[in-house]
Amino acid sequence: MTLFEIFDPKAAPRPIGIDLGTTNSLVAYVSNERPVAVADCDQQVLVPSVVTYLPSGDVVVGRRAAGLAAEYPRDTIASAKRFMGRGADDEETARLGPYEFVSPEAGGENVIRFRVAGGRVVTPVEVSAEILRTLKAQAEDELRHVGGAVITVPAYFDDAQRQATKDAARLAGLEVLRLLNEPTAAALAYGLEKNRSGTFAVYDLGGGTFDVTVLVLDSGVFQVRSTGGDSQLGGDDMDRAIAEEILRALGFDRARQTPLLVRMVLDEARKAKHALTEAESVEAEVSGQAPVVITRARFDELIQPLLNRTGVACRRALRDAGLAPGKIDGVILVGGATRVPAVRRYVAEVFQKEPLADIDPDQVVALGAAVQADLLAGEGRSDDVLLLDVIPLSLGIEVGGGVVDRILPRNSTIPSAARSTYTTQEDRQTGFQIHVLQGEREMVADNRSLAHFTLHGIPPMPAGMARLEVTFRVDADGLLHVHAKELTTGIEQTVSVKPSYGLDDASVERMLVDALDHGENDLGKRQMAEACVEARRILRATAKALAGDSDLLEEGERARIERACEQLEKTTNGNSAAAIRSQIEALDNATKAFAGRRMNRAIALAIEGTRVEVVEERVKHAKGAAEAGPELARSVD
Amino acid sequence: MDPFSTLGISPKFDIDLAAAERAHRELSRALHPDRYMAASASERRAALARAIEVNEAWRVVRDPIRRAEALLTLLGVSVDDASTRGELPAEFLGQMLELREALAEARASRNLGVVRSMAVDVEARARSSEQELASGFANGQAAHLLGALAELRFYGRFLDEVGAIEDDLVT
Numbered sequence: 001m002t003l004f005e006i007f008d009p010k011a012a013p014r015p016i017g018i019d020l021g022t023t024n025s026l027v028a029y030v031s032n033e034r035p036v037a038v039a040d041c042d043q044q045v046l047v048p049s050v051v052t053y054l055p056s057g058d059v060v061v062g063r064r065a066a067g068l069a070a071e072y073p074r075d076t077i078a079s080a081k082r083f084m085g086r087g088a089d090d091e092e093t094a095r096l097g098p099y100e101f102v103s104p105e106a107g108g109e110n111v112i113r114f115r116v117a118g119g120r121v122v123t124p125v126e127v128s129a130e131i132l133r134t135l136k137a138q139a140e141d142e143l144r145h146v147g148g149a150v151i152t153v154p155a156y157f158d159d160a161q162r163q164a165t166k167d168a169a170r171l172a173g174l175e176v177l178r179l180l181n182e183p184t185a186a187a188l189a190y191g192l193e194k195n196r197s198g199t200f201a202v203y204d205l206g207g208g209t210f211d212v213t214v215l216v217l218d219s220g221v222f223q224v225r226s227t228g229g230d231s232q233l234g235g236d237d238m239d240r241a242i243a244e245e246i247l248r249a250l251g252f253d254r255a256r257q258t259p260l261l262v263r264m265v266l267d268e269a270r271k272a273k274h275a276l277t278e279a280e281s282v283e284a285e286v287s288g289q290a291p292v293v294i295t296r297a298r299f300d301e302l303i304q305p306l307l308n309r310t311g312v313a314c315r316r317a318l319r320d321a322g323l324a325p326g327k328i329d330g331v332i333l334v335g336g337a338t339r340v341p342a343v344r345r346y347v348a349e350v351f352q353k354e355p356l357a358d359i360d361p362d363q364v365v366a367l368g369a370a371v372q373a374d375l376l377a378g379e380g381r382s383d384d385v386l387l388l389d390v391i392p393l394s395l396g397i398e399v400g401g402g403v404v405d406r407i408l409p410r411n412s413t414i415p416s417a418a419r420s421t422y423t424t425q426e427d428r429q430t431g432f433q434i435h436v437l438q439g440e441r442e443m444v445a446d447n448r449s450l451a452h453f454t455l456h457g458i459p460p461m462p463a464g465m466a467r468l469e470v471t472f473r474v475d476a477d478g479l480l481h482v483h484a485k486e487l488t489t490g491i492e493q494t495v496s497v498k499p500s501y502g503l504d505d506a507s508v509e510r511m512l513v514d515a516l517d518h519g520e521n522d523l524g525k526r527q528m529a530e531a532c533v534e535a536r537r538i539l540r541a542t543a544k545a546l547a548g549d550s551d552l553l554e555e556g557e558r559a560r561i562e563r564a565c566e567q568l569e570k571t572t573n574g575n576s577a578a579a580i581r582s583q584i585e586a587l588d589n590a591t592k593a594f595a596g597r598r599m600n601r602a603i604a605l606a607i608e609g610t611r612v613e614v615v616e617e618r619v620k621h622a623k624g625a626a627e628a629g630p631e632l633a634r635s636v637d
Numbered sequence: 638m639d640p641f642s643t644l645g646i647s648p649k650f651d652i653d654l655a656a657a658e659r660a661h662r663e664l665s666r667a668l669h670p671d672r673y674m675a676a677s678a679s680e681r682r683a684a685l686a687r688a689i690e691v692n693e694a695w696r697v698v699r700d701p702i703r704r705a706e707a708l709l710t711l712l713g714v715s716v717d718d719a720s721t722r723g724e725l726p727a728e729f730l731g732q733m734l735e736l737r738e739a740l741a742e743a744r745a746s747r748n749l750g751v752v753r754s755m756a757v758d759v760e761a762r763a764r765s766s767e768q769e770l771a772s773g774f775a776n777g778q779a780a781h782l783l784g785a786l787a788e789l790r791f792y793g794r795f796l797d798e799v800g801a802i803e804d805d806l807v808t
Contacts, residue, residue, distance in 0.1 A: 177674070178671075218662070219662070221662050221665070221666060223658075223662060312803055312804060315803075316800060316803075375671065376671060376674050377674070386665065386666055386669055386671060386672070387671070388662070388665055388669070409696070409700075412692065412696050413661075413665075413692040413695060413696065414692070415670060415685060415688055415689050415692065416689060416692050416693065416696070417689045417693065418693065440797065440800065440801060441801050442797075442798070442801075446801075473689070475670075476669075476670045476671065537675055538677045538678070540675070541675050541676045541677050541680070542677050545676075545677070545680065584678065585678075587677065588677060588678045588679045589679075591677055591679045591680070592679040592683075594679075595677065595679040595680040595682075595683045596683050598680065598683075599668070599680070599683045599684055599687055602667040602668065602684075603664065603667060603668070603687060605667065606663045606664045606666065606667035606668075607645035607660065607663070607664070609663045
């Protein structure tokens, strides 16, 4: 008997996981507790991250766009991810590639812009949004109703790159449940699949980024110990190394390299790289030119400098995790570039362990993202799995002498916050210039600038009298929020952080409105629907809390909360999103104290839990069974 | 904030890191934002504030320098840079200056081997400072430990610099 699926218009939205890759992207979801990737009508799972802007104004995404690259080399944007969150003068724009960049206007946003067909100008965020839209549509074909999305980013992405990714999702009309680090997603896919525990390293060499993450998997908790990498190093660089070799062999200098030629040579280089996984040597042929022979030995030699760069990051991550290379229980390979035999050999050498590759390295990240999306969106489901991730780079601010004062060190578990206090250098100084930086170096110039802002309105005081407290908060998406306060006067200003690289909110709004004008949605309807979903979620959560911890309620509290619930319920039948929002806030106020008491109970129970575990551990020790105990203790050091 | 009480462990330098990590893990299980995706806003905020506190406590406790600072602060001893720097003997400062110069030289001559062997040496020194701190705190001589703390900070900065140099030399 065949069971037909019947389209149910009220079917619950299904959460999805998206791997927005440099070379390929894909979307996955959880079906019957297992993650599966969504295939298109040709049964293809991978969507090439390529977008072509045609002279007709049409936009083509994926495999067809990749096919148009030779015809429209300048209008076909591949590897947009490499340009996300980067400034217009970034060195990335100077590398071998067929694009035409637009110089930024003076005083305008410092972002990369491509000039494509018909004089149209697009940002990497808009290109990525096109890819996300395609993936969303692909998922909708299979699931009908798509809910929130977990979108993966390289662990080593900095704040501007993460923000750009979130902007792209917003433009594509996706609700972002979470930005998830790619290696952590991969570990999640492996951990659940294999039900393993131990210490793992994830070596993720994607098209354009390299990440290494060391994490401990224990009792369902994935705790990232350290992460490192290079957000501008990947399989593309291998293609470039081969392409440069071909161009050299054919005698083309920079002046004679047209966009079309570069595109063709890069394609040929990629094919050669793939072929060299099996073959000992290949002939690369660029039309009209003599074939160029590339042996695997020569290829290995060309990519050795790239591998060495990954090695530095691996050793650093191990050191940060407090582990010797031999102490890793397993190495997980992620990213198509890890198919290269020389990469596998190198990884085995660095970690002194043969790497695991039993899940397709091209799919493992999306599968893990789908698992996380399911965990996040599934209310009250699966309490036993949790990801504890970290920030990849230290965060700090500029202090006197062009030196960086680190406020949050790298590998701090998120969500996280830290504050530091500063004073004025000059008499009668009435403002503080705050320069936010990301990186590990001592001097400002060697780090990445994230934002500049000024705290105004400090009354004139002698130098050294004012006390400025700067607080950094990093949320679970790895995004930074900065807050500044002058302590002697209590002046606390809302400071707007203008990103050094990236689009400001107004630009994203404008793009969003543009996208909506081009058809699809009605903004007001969308806002109302979103507010209703939010209200129902909160009502369910409140009912559950009232039922579960009724003994924590004070006299009259239940009545107050229930009244607020009723009022919120009423607004969801109306047609004002603003009314719903204000009732949500009222309910929020009514439950504030109760929420605090519930939290205290959760903490007491958790601490109680560890005490029990410690006792069990001691008993095991006494029996001489827990060999891992002292080892672990040393390793955290 | 007392990071030790946040994690529910006893305040000492020579802690059982595995137990502290376990406490952090169980508290995270109870408080992490992922657990409150479906909760009301007030609960999400309350959980977030506590989760941040727990992560901050773990950050302090797992790092020997921050751990020593937290213990001294609990004992009412000031640990800012100015008060610890005075505790360093001139001889130590001289040695550090030489080490820094040697490091700069190794960097200039791009000698990765020398850089790495200096790192091994400084790591060993850091271990012995940590031992000094452990026994000092255990014997209740906390006030005399500012020197060891200042040394440890020096070593920490030195090793950070080594990391940056390694990056430079390989890329």
